[in-house]
Amino acid sequence: xxxxxxxxxxxxxxxxxxxxxxxxxxxxxxxxxxxxxxxxxxxxxxxxxxxxxxxxxxxxxxxxxxxxxxxxxxxxxxxxxxxxxxxxxxxxxxxxxxxxxxxxxxxxxxxxxxxxxxxxxxxxxxxxxxxxxxxxxxxxx
Numbered sequence: 001x002x003x004x005x006x007x008x009x010x011x012x013x014x015x016x017x018x019x020x021x022x023x024x025x026x027x028x029x030x031x032x033x034x035x036x037x038x039x040x041x042x043x044x045x046x047x048x049x050x051x052x053x054x055x056x057x058x059x060x061x062x063x064x065x066x067x068x069x070x071x072x073x074x075x076x077x078x079x080x081x082x083x084x085x086x087x088x089x090x091x092x093x094x095x096x097x098x099x100x101x102x103x104x105x106x107x108x109x110x111x112x113x114x115x116x117x118x119x120x121x122x123x124x125x126x127x128x129x130x131x132x133x134x135x136x137x138x139x140x141x
Contacts, residue, residue: 006080007130016044018058027126029061031098040096063120064137065094070104070112088112092134102132111136 012020022028031040034053040061047054070090073081081087088104090112105121106112118134120126126133 008078010130015046019044027123029063029120029132030058031061032056032058040098042098042100062095065092065118067114067116068093069114102134104134106136
């Protein structure tokens, strides 16, 4: 695999800076919500899509969710990913109610299916990837 520094870097602005910093430095996934009566949402933005409020707070997600749908990327658009195909890209419904697209790291692509439980990679591993990355989790949890 390539070093994380070879990956394309996400564009950072005032709306997503806290999200990217939390992921990059701690392997944590931040969601936003309106300070009053909002529910968590993703992607980072200046206005709550549910309440219209600009008074937003960040909350740390559990990092647990389920695969809604997925795709195998066989022809990446950046050479940093060439040695990593197939790359698993999935829509993930988080326990908090928000959903996002994320990468799933799994050596056995035959195990991937909609409905499976996932969790964020452990912090030390997560920092290797520029955006949230998940792994399959045991159903017994």
